[in-house]
Amino acid sequence: MPEVYETRRARLRERCNASGSASALISRPANVRYLTGGAPHGAVLLLGRTEDLLVYGATLDTPADEPRADGGLRVHALPSPGGDPAVAAADLAAAQGAESLAVEEHHLTVGRHRAIGSVAPGLRLADVGGAVEQLRVIKDQEEISCLRIGAEIADQALGELLESILVGRTERHLALELERRLVDHGADGPALRTSVGTGPHSGRRGHRPTDRRVEEGDFLSVCLGATYRGYRCEIGRTFVIGTSPADWQIELYDLVFASQRAGREALVPGAAYRDVDHAARQVLDSAGYTEGLPESTGHGVGLEIDEEPQLAPAAMGKLDACVPVTVEPGVHLPGRGGVRIDDTLVVRPEADGGPELLTITTKELLAL
Amino acid sequence: MPEVYETRRARLRERCNASGSASALISRPANVRYLTGGAPHGAVLLLGRTEDLLVYGATLDTPADEPRADGGLRVHALPSPGGDPAVAAADLAAAQGAESLAVEEHHLTVGRHRAIGSVAPGLRLADVGGAVEQLRVIKDQEEISCLRIGAEIADQALGELLESILVGRTERHLALELERRLVDHGADGPALRTSVGTGPHSGRRGHRPTDRRVEEGDFLSVCLGATYRGYRCEIGRTFVIGTSPADWQIELYDLVFASQRAGREALVPGAAYRDVDHAARQVLDSAGYTEGLPESTGHGVGLEIDEEPQLAPAAMGKLDACVPVTVEPGVHLPGRGGVRIDDTLVVRPEADGGPELLTITTKELLAL
Incomplete structure (x- = not known):
């Protein structure tokens, strides 16, 4: 065309x-x-x-x-x-x-x-x-359908990883495995440096995979994305390893989940970028996590994995329909680890059913 | 330190x-x-x-x-x-x-x-x-030893690939497999976008892996490298798939091999960059390959995979001892494929035994 x-x-x-x-x-x-x-x-x-x-x-x-x-x-x-x-x-x-x-x-x-x-x-x-x-910033149907396919590929790669045995494998290997699966399913390549964080590394944005191995009781955070015909999307999830999460893990997960949901629900055409950020941030704030929060709650995606708009406290501007963004709040407790939940969504009018979720992997706290 | x-x-x-x-x-x-x-x-x-x-x-x-x-x-x-x-x-x-x-x-x-x-x-x-x-440009012992370890890792990854079955696998998969092996052997990551070219794609510098599968009778060109503690080196080899290479394949391989050897032998302290390029280039030139040759015969490596010096016709300057460079001439025949042979070496005085070859995988024409 x-x-x-x-x-x-x-x-x-x-x-x-x-x-x-x-x-x-x-x-x-x-x-x-x-x-x-x-x-x-x-x-x-x-x-x-x-x-x-x-x-x-x-x-x-x-x-x-x-x-x-x-x-x-x-x-x-x-x-x-x-x-x-x-x-x-x-x-x-x-x-x-x-x-x-x-x-x-x-x-x-x-x-x-x-x-x-x-x-x-x-x-x-x-x-x-x-x-x-x-x-x-505003994408056409063709661009959105590339992002949709990319998200589907990322969901597939992540889903397959969850069916495999994780304990004992290193962050580095899990990241490489995910990238291989992305390509297997038709991605041009990874949309970003795949991040896998276990135990104390979990919940850190952009954590670079190390040789640490997955252990029982760990949080495991994964962030990956597929590039499809040049268009990049991302998904991030946090899991717990073993049969029963600890109380602090459940509490922290529920909190970040509530924050992420608040961010997603704030995605309406006309909403100020900073208000979307505020919606997600205030959930964490009011639970006492005022320090050490990420700079932004999310960002636009497209031909680049981090593009306009920025959903951040000082951002100027308002959302339009057909703008794909991430919503990815997280909390990281130094020495203990943390939780990060990240989706790619397209802003849509409420009359059209509200924001379209591209990355559909469950956000229940899975114990693997 | x-x-x-x-x-x-x-x-x-x-x-x-x-x-x-x-x-x-x-x-x-x-x-x-x-x-x-x-x-x-x-x-x-x-x-x-x-x-x-x-x-x-x-x-x-x-x-x-x-x-x-x-x-x-x-x-x-x-x-x-x-x-x-x-x-x-x-x-x-x-x-x-x-x-x-x-x-x-x-x-x-x-x-x-x-x-x-x-x-x-x-x-x-x-x-x-x-x-x-x-x-x-001039590296110290510590830097060279990082490059040496990186080269060893790349040699290992390539060696293992050669032991596996290649026919029927795609360029993309072979490239991913190589990158996984690099990390397995201790690389920080790939030093460059791994290039795997089969059949008509072989011999192209920087070829991006596609879904083409390896077939009997193909040339197979591979270029990969490891990053170790930030230092990047590369190796490129061309193989033939099947029991007996065709005559044109043997001739072309011998020619590129002779060109690459001439380039390696020209690596002495004090040699002009352009003279190293000329040494490799004139072997191809005199066999009638005057058009479609790469812009340069090689380049420096270090914290970046392509850094000073450039071994090219218009480059100004002279080699010093302890400068690591690639020597990587190639010929690509449109529609048929070609040959590329690439080593990383460190320039050394003749009294110290001449250039130190870091990438030691054989340069015989292997039929796989």
């Missing part, structure tokens, strides 16, 4: 025109992919005055996913290796007669920006800011 | 002083690690006028590898989340009375550079260039 990308570029062009730049240079990889449907490593997009160009260095090693030139997008491969596509694109913009070029100052390095300035000294460089990131 | 990091910082300080900046801000992760021994995600190093500071955002999610403060390095965790450690470090530099601050313009984005300029308007911002990358 090349027209999808053309439409996206047209929307970006409107924004650029509104802020006074007829041309824009997009270099951030996820943004280039969003606007072109896929491009070789290092490719940049010139949203030009007269035509749009996908510019990249022609190398033997250009990955197999060939750029799909569509209506209005021409592909320009640099003849010699080693050149910077961003610099070449600026040169082409100048050749098209552009007077100003909006670049992604949050992505371009100072060095590349300077090189662009030297090659096209007549071009006034402006900042396109997070314009493409903003366009990416 | 905190004194190692102190010595490295002292060498960088000399360079900065020589170019007129008493203070430097190092933000590129591998450079920060090189100068401090390890730091949380996003940490920056301020090489200060009065003291050195490792600055990072204090978050719950700070990874487990704690920064090791050593003599002369103080750790400064930002109290609130969301701040940019680079901006905070510039502020601290100004507070130390610095007049100018050298930053890594090839790493800092324009946006962060601007933010630094606003928070410390009195500070003259200079460019430290690739100073730390240059320091990293």
Whole structure:
């Protein structure tokens, strides 16, 4: 569907025109992919005055996913290796007669920006800011269906792991096993560094798997995700190992579960990002967990695993329908471990049944 | 050995002083690690006028590898989340009375550079260039022994794969299997995206594994590497599947082998980078493979899998002893496949026996 990308570029062009730049240079990889449907490593997009160009260095090693030139997008491969596509694109913009070029100052390095300035000294460089990131927030049906399939794959991989014997295996091995299963079920690859935390490591966000082995009585926290056609989602669950959880484990689990549910229920179109965060956070706060809480309750997902919006205390903005986000509160007690529960959901109007849960693995406290 | 990091910082300080900046801000992760021994995600190093500071955002999610403060390095965790450690470090530099601050313009984005300029308007911002990358080129004994262990791990993982049945398995599965074995043998993780190419995909540098299955008569190219204590090495081999290679396969293999040997033999202290490239390249050239050759014959390895020096036609500079590099020529025939042979070696004087081969898996053409 090349027209999808053309439409996206047209929307970006409107924004650029509104802020006074007829041309824009997009270099951030996820943004280039969003606007072109896929491009070789290092490719940049010139949203030009007269035509749009996908510019990249022609190398033997250009990955197999060939750029799909569509209506209005021409592909320009640099003849010699080693050149910077961003610099070449600026040169082409100048050749098209552009007077100003909006670049992604949050992505371009100072060095590349300077090189662009030297090659096209007549071009006034402006900042396109997070314009493409903003366009990416609301997803279309196709994007959501990629996320839905990714979530299904992650659910399957996790479900299979739960049927296997866990005691005695290391965090590292469980993480590798999960990643293998993701690929088995059709993922492009993991959406994030798979996190497996046992015992005192459980409940830590982003915990890197170690050689610690699963023991009876442990909490076991797992966070994984699948990438499907470039779209990334995530799921996190916490289990208890052995037949009967301790009282403190049940209490802590129930608390985090209540917090996560409050966060999920706050996902309605029009809700302020910070209010979703507050809904989940105040459950933990009021139980006395005021310190050591994560910075945010969740975040957007899409072509990147952590993108706009941020569901955090200081975040500005309001949710729209068709925005996929995670809701992932957690509590970690140093030395003891903790609980983290993480879902990917799509915001939907109440009339449509409220938030659509993509990751459907049970959130009961399973004793494995 | 905190004194190692102190010595490295002292060498960088000399360079900065020589170019007129008493203070430097190092933000590129591998450079920060090189100068401090390890730091949380996003940490920056301020090489200060009065003291050195490792600055990072204090978050719950700070990874487990704690920064090791050593003599002369103080750790400064930002109290609130969301701040940019680079901006905070510039502020601290100004507070130390610095007049100018050298930053890594090839790493800092324009946006962060601007933010630094606003928070410390009195500070003259200079460019430290690739100073730390240059320091990293020659490795010490400790670094080389990490690479040696990594190479041993990669050899083991590859050796085990060769003992298993390959026909009928997909590139994707073989790649995952290799990565699991790397971790089994003690790697921190893969050093690069493991590449497995069969049949028409064989011999392509950086080929991303697909669902193509290994068939009788295929060439099978594999490139993998282990990260050990942060240090990354790689090995690449090509095999033939079935009992007897075809004549074209033997010829092509012998040619690439001769090219790779010529490259390895050119690794002597004092040799120009481009001459090493030329040595390997001219073997392929003179056999008529002038087009479609890779841009470079090899590259340095260390804390990054692709670092200085580049062994390429236009590269400037000469090899020193104790520089680890890859030698990895290859030929890929579109539609038919090809051969790639890749070793990691350390440059050594002839008196010490010449280049030290770290990846010792046989380079005979194995029929599997």
